[in-house]
Amino acid sequence: MLLLTFDYGPGVVMQLKNQKILIVGGGTSGWMAASLLAKKWPNCQIKLIESQNIGTVGVGEGSTPYIKQFFNALEIEESDWMPFCNATYKNGIEFINWSTQPGYNRYFHAFLSDLDEQHTPLFEQATLNRRQGQAVKAHPDGYFFLQTLAQQHRQPTLEVQSNNNAAPHNIYAYHFDSGKLAEYLKQYCLNLGVEHQFVDIETVELAGNGEIAAVIAKDKCRFEADLYLDCTGFSSLLIEKTLKERFISFDENLYNDRAVTVASKAQMHYQPQTTSTALTNGWAWQIPLTSRTGNGYVYSSKYISDEQATQELIEFVGRDNLIGEPRVIPMKVGRVERAWVKNCVAIGLSQGFIEPLEATGLHFIQTSIESFILLYELGEGSAEYRQVYNREIEHVFERVRDYIVSHYLTNSRNDTEYWRVCRDKINISDTLDGLMRQWCSGKDFKAALKKAELDHIYPSASWHMLLAGMGFLPPIDGAHRLSDSEKRTLAQIAEVHQQHINVYGKT
Ligand SMILES: Cc1cc2nc3c(=O)[nH]c(=O)nc-3n(C[C@H](O)[C@H](O)[C@H](O)COP(=O)(O)OP(=O)(O)OC[C@H]3O[C@@H](n4cnc5c(N)ncnc54)[C@H](O)[C@@H]3O)c2cc1C
Known part of the structure; x- marks a missing residue:
């Protein structure tokens, strides 16, 4: 972004x-x-x-990969700031239980590696095939290198400086x-x-x-x-x-207005990723730090009380794992006009x-x-440049909002009113409406992202991971299983990943 x-x-x-x-x-x-x-x-x-x-x-x-440029600009080394901030690496975010579609109860939103350049078009093509009626699964897992790294508890940076020129360049983020x-x-x-x-x-x-x-x-x-x-x-x-x-x-399309947070014990061999698990009236993050695990439940106070949310989070994390007291944080979601x-x-x-x-x-x-x-x-500081700034900030806020709203819009949970309302009653922007129509029509989605200037905020691969990962695809008999051609493609990709993976250290 x-x-x-x-x-x-x-x-x-x-x-x-x-x-x-x-x-x-x-x-x-x-x-x-x-x-x-x-x-x-x-x-x-x-x-x-x-x-x-x-x-x-x-x-x-949790951060996005872009923060690396911030530290570079300040000439601060990872070896200096990361230990001070109990930081860990982040390969991406795993979403769990947002979808009830068989075969889609979890997916990984990976940051990109240059190794993915050759595999992303294969994944995007699979989603297009499915949107056009072919019985392929088109799930993102298996296509992206940082997902494989996270799955194998590996960091996105080289364990030892290697002379292996083939070591792929990874884009990654941090937790701290x-x-x-x-x-x-x-x-x-x-x-x-x-x-x-x-x-x-x-x-x-x-x-x-x-x-x-x-x-x-x-x-x-x-x-x-x-x-x-x-x-x-x-x-x-x-x-x-x-x-x-x-x-x-x-608040017309992002209903969550509160979060409750609590720390739990650090895990020894954690997966270097954020986990986002859908709960009854919102979702919970789990973030591994070297000193503790950060947990939080983001929810809507209209559907669940602070006490109920706190209880649900404690049960989710496990009472025996807690090392701190829960803290409720009200959230004001929106932006100033300028x-x-x-x-x-x-x-x-x-x-x-x-x-x-x-x-x-x-x-x-x-x-x-x-x-x-x-x-x-x-x-x-002239008025003209202030206007340019304000327009740019507005554009980024509104388009990031579209991306976040899409998670709720494409959820398929029916267990509570919260999830049904988030999907069925939500107001969406014209931009997002156009995008969803394009996706569902089986037409060129990449072109639509480009036209709406959305692909420079979240890349096309991220949008495809989100929509296909949620199982927001036409229901087709047998499409919850990998087709033979997908099995072959994924096996080849796994081989490529495996050729590169050993230079990446484990947690
Ligand atoms: C639940 C939750 C989860 C989040 N998770 C993430 C995440 O994973 N990744 C991410 O990038 N961001 C996340 N954020 C956002 C992130 O926390 C904030 O963007 C970040 O902390 C910046 O906060 P701030 O400095 O703007 O405000 P604050 O941290 O609130 O600081 C405000 C400062 O203003 C001072 N102040 C206020 N009033 C006065 C006054 N009258 N006189 C003097 N001083 C005053 C206070 O003393 C304080 O120093 C999350 C936010 C929330 C609420």
Whole structure:
């Protein structure tokens, strides 16, 4: 998933001299923003202020592959940050029990390897054949290298640096303790000269032109800057509460508004993947860290109470495995209409949030701050460039929303009203409607993704994995079993995977 292309090379580094940037909020978004800004604009005066009384959300344990570029930009090595943050590698996400179609009760959404380049067209062709009436199963499992790695408990990186030129290049992501990541980045920022102060902001002062003039703390301490980053989380203190930017709720098609989380014991030989299991009124994540396993149940408060959800999660994880107390987190799902207004840019939860099904929170933070830097360098904050930024953020939020909504739309569970409503009563965007019609008509789906500019957000392979993996395919006699030709193809792919797999270490 990509936003604007961000140039991490030497390129033009704008020497913003004496510009004052004030970041309000010290969660993951505040420190990620501070790190990139301090690295990219060394001549700016950057200050981060945060409350000691208002906690951070502190979840966000899974990433997308794109975060690797963030660490590269900061020149931070995996060998340094990963042990500090109890991090593990992530090959992809396994979805379990979202579908009741025979043969489709689980599928793996894999990140891509260059080894998949030759196999993805075979898989996509199988889905096309099925959509056109042939009795093939067209399930994604077996086609993608990182799924094979995860299945065999292997990491996506080489165990030893090998001279084997044939070692495939893998795109992978991470799991980590996000509280520790914020701590790590804080130290990184302080080393680069970012100032930090604990204060509770009480009021925000506006200038005559409607820009933010200052933020004022409870102790009357006053902070003035040229640019303000609102990283205050769901409270959205600057962009919503002060500048009155409209919040667009996604509650017409994303019903989950709460999560309960609890940690359990670390597993010795874990599968390097996130697991997403559908429960009665939502879904549960399981994320392996080196220190613990992160678990959470994302649900709709309209269909299940906090107490019931907590109980269901505890039973799912196993009471004997727990090592912490459950914590309920309300979620505000949606986005502000414009994330950059006058001299204020909202980053992180203050800007918007799509439920964590594909772990996009930190991805949005990274791409938002990158795009902001890029466009500020091009347009110095002019109204025209602010508009470009806001349009781009809107596009990405709305199209990621389509991808997330598709999981609910294509579920085939009938055990509770929640799952039926998620499938049958949901409102979908015109873009998604067009896409689903194309899929069901048996026509060229790849072309439709391209036309809707969706393939640069989630690649075509991801869309095919999702829709075919859910068994969202025409019912055809015998198609729940692999056809002979699929068996042959999968056997050949398994052989190719096997030729490469031994250089990847086990957990
Ligand atoms: C249940 C759940 C699961 C998630 N899972 C994932 C995931 O797997 N992957 C992923 O990428 N993302 C995930 N996210 C999103 C991720 O957690 C957030 O994007 C990330 O933590 C950034 O949060 P934040 O910094 O914007 O806000 P917060 O963490 O809420 O930080 C807000 C900061 O603002 C400060 N503040 C607020 N008001 C004031 C004030 N008046 N004065 C001074 N300071 C103030 C607070 O002290 C705090 O420092 C998840 C989110 C939730 C809710």
